[in-house]
Amino acid sequence: MKVGLITGNPGHPVLAATAALLVEDGHEVVVVPSAGPFAGPSAGPFAGPSAGPFADAVDGLVDVCLLKARTPRALSLAREFEQRGVPVVNSGAATGLCQDRVRMADLAAAAGLPFAATVAAGPLRELTAPAYPFVVKSRHSRRHDLVARVDGPDRLRELAEQWPEEPVVTQPFVPGTGWDQKLWVVDGRVFAARRRSELATGSGEPGRAEDWEPPAARAALALRVGEVFGLDVYGVDLLDGPAEPVIVDVNAFPGIRGRAGAPEALAALALRVAAERGRSLVGRSLVGRSAVPSGS
Structure with a gap:
């Protein structure tokens, strides 16, 4: 399989660890720069795309793309891949929506999510x-x-x-307990941590992240967010409200730093989506062949 990374920082810990797992398993990882022109092969254990216009290079380049960057160019590249039948995780549309906090809040409210x-x-x-x-x-x-x-x-x-x-x-402002609750989801698997909030303490800096096991209801809420927003890799920021947890932000493809098992989950997601695409292509090919009249 060929897995593309749309990113301006292929050395990001979670991406680098995921890429290493894929390469070790015999797959190829292609870095698709999210800014500037293509400049040839990337350094490290990745294969880079050839120089030249993106539209000429995209066909057959990868089987699936992971969209980590959120720049206008990155979203444009994601849409180009999608238009040519290459699945992108998360989709360009879902990633773009999560950049607009008004649209996020409106969608969450329409779905009955407890968004601030x-x-x-x-x-x-x-x-x-x-x-x-x-x-x-x-x-x-x-x-x-x-x-x-x-x-x-x-x-x-x-x-x-x-x-x-x-x-x-x-x-x-939701006073809560003074702790930010960070939940990250990769293909239905929930990772979590909590930290002292800079908004609660007034320090201007967040506290150190601590391991935290979220209650089942909060994990279920995080999974529901993915269904509503059409995301496979995302983060949900929660605070304790007076009566129920309050969602204060949703992030497409966050860093998920220091969470054991996150790179493995991300690599497995990429391979699953790529395999599903391969089966779909084979299915369409067989349908096309069956439509050819016998003896033609």
Whole structure:
């Protein structure tokens, strides 16, 4: 099997470990850069795509792609693969949806998921504060985006000076227990950790992640998120609300760092999806042959 990685960082721990498992098992891993032109083979245990236009190189390049990057180019590459019949995990559409926190909240609410009330607020400099304290976030989820607790006008002015044109959303601050509950799912397998929240402590930095075994109901909630959002590899951030857990974010293809068994689950998912594609191609070929009149 040939497995493609759409990423700007093939050395990311979970990707590198997954690729090593696949290569060890006799498969080929192809790095599809998520930024800039194709530059030939990648370093390390991966085979790189040939130089040249992507549309000319994609046919037959891989059997399945893992979409780790979320840049506009990465999403464009994912759509190109999908249009040519190559499955992408997660799909470009599902990944793109998870970058817009308003669309995420709307979809979750329509499905009855306990997602934090999320209000689009336009540019941060124009934000009219709801009741303090509240949480302000970049509307578009990305690396190093804005996520901050706002306790009063001084803090709001400070953030507005730093991020004046940033489109933001607001969410109510949920005090909870002060612990972020992180659940990651790979093909139906749930991994979890918890850590002290920077929003609860006001430190500006999250605490160290600790092993945590989620209650069955929370694991089931995480699995339901995948069904609603059409995701196979994703993260769910939970807080303890007054009556039930509250989902505050969903991330397509998160890092899943330090979770034993995650690379194995990811490698198995890639091979399963690739095998399903192979069976589908064989099926279509047989159907085509059966349609040819005998003796023609």
